[in-house]
Amino acid sequence: MIAKSYYANGEYTKAKDYLNKTTLAESWSDFAKNEYKLGNKEKANYYAELGLKKHASNTPNADVYEVIDNYIASFPLRRDGIIKLNSLGLNSTGADYAAYLNCNEVVASNLKEACYRTLYEKYPSGQFSADSLFNIFMAKYLQKKYYDAQRLGFLHLKKFPDVNSSPAVTYYMGKIAFKLKHYESSNNYYKQVIAKYPDSYYAFRANYNLYKDDGLFPFLELNEKPVVFPYKKSLDNNLVVKLAYLKDYDLVEELCKKDKFIQSWIAYEKENYTISAVLARKGMEELAVKPSFEDLRWRLVYPMHYYDIVDKVKGGNNPIILEAIIKEESHFNPFAKSSVGAAGLMQLMPATYNEVVKKHNLPSDLNAETANITAGSYYYSGLKKVLGNKDLYAIAAYNGGIGSVTNWFSKLIYSDIDEFVEQIPYPETKNYVKKVLRTYWVYGNVY
Template structure:
């Protein structure tokens, strides 16, 4: 099982971004440290599963290695008999050699390959043209680019050719803009043209639509609004508003949505955008306009509830009554809100009736779960655990999809334990593992079932065996060429192709959104990649929910949500600090979502969000003369030192150490003096800072997910309970 001992790992050789399974990895390097093993396929066939031929491939397991590490094996395969593996080996060798400034050698491996490898024929032609260009062979390069236009005029690789040829003939650039509007080479053309002449409305709109979330896109939108408002059409405002919304400039989005085509969603976003930015009067006006213009729209029910939250109590009640009367999906929340208002106004009997209506009319709603949980906690705090159990238990059966359900199910088990009902407690903990295996409460339940997964006082020293996937999974969306490039680990090329293929950006399918998340992770856009996949949980239609649930059964889904970028640095510095690396990676995921240059409002920087003053204090302690908080290795070096320091401050109690990392040692010291620390689960419930309580649970939830995904023993144990647990084999 998991050995509880000081975690000592040799320094990993090599460097660079690690992302396993879907986006390349340093698997070979980490395997040399002795903590990683191979992953075997152990999941049912699905659209993400490899074909039998791919599963038996000798090339695909080499994708995660560096070009230097895989060169000899690829050459052996490439020199062998003709097969798909041979073609793949030749392509990878050529691509690697171009990247290593050896274009002449690359051309040898590309010779005649396009006829034998049709999946990548257009990209073989592209590699050939790139090789000639790198050699400075102008004549052959131009011939190769022209050949692409003649042979693959509609393929996105033609955008590369149009870009290259357009440097001497501007007509080619105009063709690229017209034919491949979202291709990265086309966007480069547009930007260059704007540098030459910034006042080109059509090109500004092109970037606003096709590159809404790239660096500098906010400035483009601002220019359009400030300089060209009179010339914009409603659909242009839709494009601008969507870009602002996606980049969380909600007040700007709200203003733009007022000029976009009138739809219920756009009208709702006017009010909500202002609401999120604290502009109460504008928000109220926006919601009222929604109600007047689209009185029966689905969005209006939520708009009425939002409007009620901005009004004095007496004025809010009529709007809540409208929700109850017309919008059953929003009615339970409206009834609870009304009950709280009535209670505050002294109408306790009416408040009780409203709450009872939630339980009787909408017993399966999130609102019913929230109310039951509120009462259960009140009973528990009063020492009446039997009644607390009775109030909480129905949540797990009546509202199993509620956000509160995993926590309620766990405490049903804890309260049963305290009442001496061990059989019921065990059943509750097993229910958490079966239904909510990804939750923080699954980790706590596993611990109470006696699993060796670390507890708050031992998790620092857990020494987990980790198993990484040998190969990538297939993509559920995109062309066959895209899927093949992805399997071969060609992250930048597959990302470029995906930009040309991904046209449905404002309303992507579930498969497209997941693919976009995977593609983003491949090029290091980690925060947006993870978010794209996480936001699939917000899909509402039954068919989309079915598709999302099907994805959740795939290992690739979870590997994308819980990737391992920079794990070589984490393993190195965790080993030197004698910290569990999965605890460190869990903290990094919560702090930065693996964005090396991210900064907080308070000034914290980098992967582990180290404050500059704290960084300098640590650097002085360890006599580090030069460092850069935006450098991943430096940041992890300093951050792990500080996490080790917080552990030492609290006698290696990881709950207090992690809480201190977020809230500071002063606050944690106060809480330890004020609250009973003998029951850590109860202590967490009493943390007065909602942010810190959520932070602690999120870090340990991350730790648990990395453990359940990459540790074979825990993985196999959990598979006995949960059908959605992806399988690995030791």
């Protein structure tokens, strides 16, 4: 417990001292995680391989998955890490995750369906069985075998009524119903996605299918609203609200330890914006039923920062898309820097930034908020111009590169943007597109 406390506080050397007083059988995952944080990747991988092969069955899933993620991240190429991981012959906790990553990121596209089917049949009730079944379902959908896909969709919705892949399955069941000319059923599925998963990428897509006249991007600007105490005054919280307005944060924090939204608001008031957003997001994820977008808690999950700058330098771009890109790229941290050197609010590579600076005569400070957002807006405009003025493709190129996107145009077989997005070969880019569009959708609804 002492070692875990030091680890949680970022004191990894002290954590190591206490871990050395334990056994590998009980603490292998802690050893692996701690050595990774210390930068000793070779030693971290030694503990990871040893523990995954011998001691994983008695270790919490979350710890095993974190060790696996660190293990893969230690390789120059994720693909190589996943291949090495699957060569270890794992047969305990984590084996299904390793197999899932193999299907998702290593196996060739024409073999993915068989890979996911094998995984689903081997672990029918495992942590990744729902997502495996979704991928089999999507394979049938993309093959235009709509009745087979529909059968799998019914199975998924019955067996896994509320998991990460549920919004996607519900949405595509709507598309299948439409293709089978069951129009009322199709609309009902779309409405279900919006009602049950309002802050999802698939709610954004369902809205388009229900109200196409509004266009793919129905929101064009935001009205700034302040982040305020997340609950309106009532008989139940009268004292807490009064203390909040008196700015007695310590007492409010003590009285509301278990309320992540109040903890988030306190962090926001103390200008700990990253911690605030993380707490609010966790709080929203824990709610069985999501509130309406008028609810004050959404502003904590999706705060507005730098929008005045974004709106000023947007050029011909949709400012909400730029705001969403900033949120997903840097979480509004102007000093954010990625492992490959991308920097600032819009996470621009130095070479890209310097090129834009020279072309448009901008300040040379990559971390300066206005300069970084201006350069990012110009860069995004350039991507969009080359890609037929289509925002969705520009968003994909912002993450995956314009060369990759133009290559996918010729290599992927798709009849609409849904099929294009689901087949993006880079998992990171596919998820990035969905996250940016989800964030755009929520911002538009909240503000």
